[in-house]
Amino acid sequence: MPVYAYTGLSEGRAVKGNINAPTTDAVVEQLLNRRIEPLKIQEIRASAGGGGGGGLAFLVPWPTDDDLILFSRQMYTLSKSGVPLVRSFRGLTESTHNRRLGDAMRQMIEDLESGQDLSAAMGRHPKIFNQLYLRVIRMGEETGRMEESFKQLYEYMEVDKETRKQIKSALRYPTFVIIAIVIALFIVNYKVIPAFSAMFSQFKTELPLMTRILLKSSSFTQQYGLFVALGLISVVVGFKRFTSAPMGRLWWDRVKLKLPLVGTIINRATLARYSRSFAMGSRSGLPVIQTLTAVSEAVDNAFVEQQVKEMRMGIERGESLTQAAYGSALFTPLVLQMMAVGEETGNMDQMMQDVAEFYEREVEYDVKNLSSAIEPILLFFIGCIVLVLALGIFMPMWDLGSAAMGKK
Numbered sequence: 508m509p510v511y512a513y514t515g516l517s518e519g520r521a522v523k524g525n526i527n528a529p530t531t532d533a534v535v536e537q538l539l540n541r542r543i544e545p546l547k548i549q550e551i552r553a554s555a556g557g558g559g560g561g562g563l564a565f566l567v568p569w570p571t572d573d574d575l576i577l578f579s580r581q582m583y584t585l586s587k588s589g590v591p592l593v594r595s596f597r598g599l600t601e602s603t604h605n606r607r608l609g610d611a612m613r614q615m616i617e618d619l620e621s622g623q624d625l626s627a628a629m630g631r632h633p634k635i636f637n638q639l640y641l642r643v644i645r646m647g648e649e650t651g652r653m654e655e656s657f658k659q660l661y662e663y664m665e666v667d668k669e670t671r672k673q674i675k676s677a678l679r680y681p682t683f684v685i686i687a688i689v690i691a692l693f694i695v696n697y698k699v700i701p702a703f704s705a706m707f708s709q710f711k712t713e714l715p716l717m718t719r720i721l722l723k724s725s726s727f728t729q730q731y732g733l734f735v736a737l738g739l740i741s742v743v744v745g746f747k748r749f750t751s752a753p754m755g756r757l758w759w760d761r762v763k764l765k766l767p768l769v770g771t772i773i774n775r776a777t778l779a780r781y782s783r784s785f786a787m788g789s790r791s792g793l794p795v796i797q798t799l800t801a802v803s804e805a806v807d808n809a810f811v812e813q814q815v816k817e818m819r820m821g822i823e824r825g826e827s828l829t830q831a832a833y834g835s836a837l838f839t840p841l842v843l844q845m846m847a848v849g850e851e852t853g854n855m856d857q858m859m860q861d862v863a864e865f866y867e868r869e870v871e872y873d874v875k876n877l878s879s880a881i882e883p884i885l886l887f888f889i890g891c892i893v894l895v896l897a898l899g900i901f902m903p904m905w906d907l908g909s910a911a912m913g914k915k
Contacts, residue, residue: 579661586654639801700725721899761810779866786859
């Protein structure tokens with residue numbers, strides 16, 4: 508684990524020292540818990556590695572949401588039953604199917620047996636347990652209600668997982684529709700139109716415009732179809748690589764919020780995740796600035812994360828939470844109004860909880876009705892394709908039939 512040198516103020520006197528922590532945010536949190544106001548933090552020794560597995564450690568998957576939900580639920584049950592932490596971890600290491608989580612629990616057993624708190628032991632594994640998770644565990648240690656902390660965590664993660672699933676569902680349906688239309692057009696151009704081109708070539712009259720367009724499109728697809736397919740694959744791969752980079756992800760996450768039909772669903776789902784994360788951090792006693800830091804990691808949207816960090820900077824300059832949120836232009840009037848009420852009444856956690864539940868119901872309703880909204884658009888495009896094919900293929904045959912009838 509990295510080692511940080513810090514300088515701070517404690518009761519008006521300057522203090523210095525070193526501290527082990529996974530991140531600088533964790534250093535700040537530990538210092539504030541010791542009633543030390545940090546002035547300067549500098550890493551003096553990097554982590555010597557971790558995670559085990561030697562050179563093939565990168566092949567071992569990190570714990571999924573399901574792994575952490577199951578872990579939190581099991582820990583809630585064991586804590587509620589009065590089973591000691593070390594004994595609980597020993598039992599769970601034998602049943603977990605994720606190697607990294609099992610290794611982390613073995614390390615936590617050693618840390619607990621050496622006298623460390625559970626939050627400190629978990630803090631040595633920041634890629635598994637984020638700051639929000641650690642803060643809730645710390646509150647459980649301070650209040651002596653560890654089972655409530657684990658219950659709060661697994662309930663939050665279950666709802667959060669369902670929200671992200673709804674976002675993916677909202678994007679999946681229109682994506683499949685577009686792919687299906689593209690494949691259908693390719694098959695028509697590559698297989699259907701050529702079957703009629705030999706017959707059309709025998710006509711001695713000029714073919715209708717729609718037919719000529721279809722024949723040209725089919726000829727282009729047959730000659731350059733492989734290059735077009737490779738080009739499309741290259742575009743998809745390039746887009747994925749672009750959006751995996753920080754700037755590309757920021758651009759795409761911002762665009763997703765403005766997409767037709769699904770943009771509003773993604774926006775509401777993101778606001779629901781923000782509100783629920785903020786409610787849990789606030790309920791756990793986390794200061795507003797640290798809550799926003801944890802929330803920015805939980806929203807799973809680079810653009811919203813950037814806006815939340817700007818809100819944190821506004822609060823550090825002396826603005827209220829509502830003023831900072833209003834300046835970000837990210838939140839709807841409903842969220843802003845609930846924030847204002849929460850600040851006035853000192854009941855921010857309940858207000859944000861209510862906002863989260865409202866938007867989660869809205870997202871669930873919108874996702875269920877998404878197919879109804881997309882079906883007219885899909886039918887319109889399919890109708891256009893059928894019309895083009897009908898006019899392009901059957902008009903020459905009608906003309907030929909009319910000419911034949913005229914000769915009779």
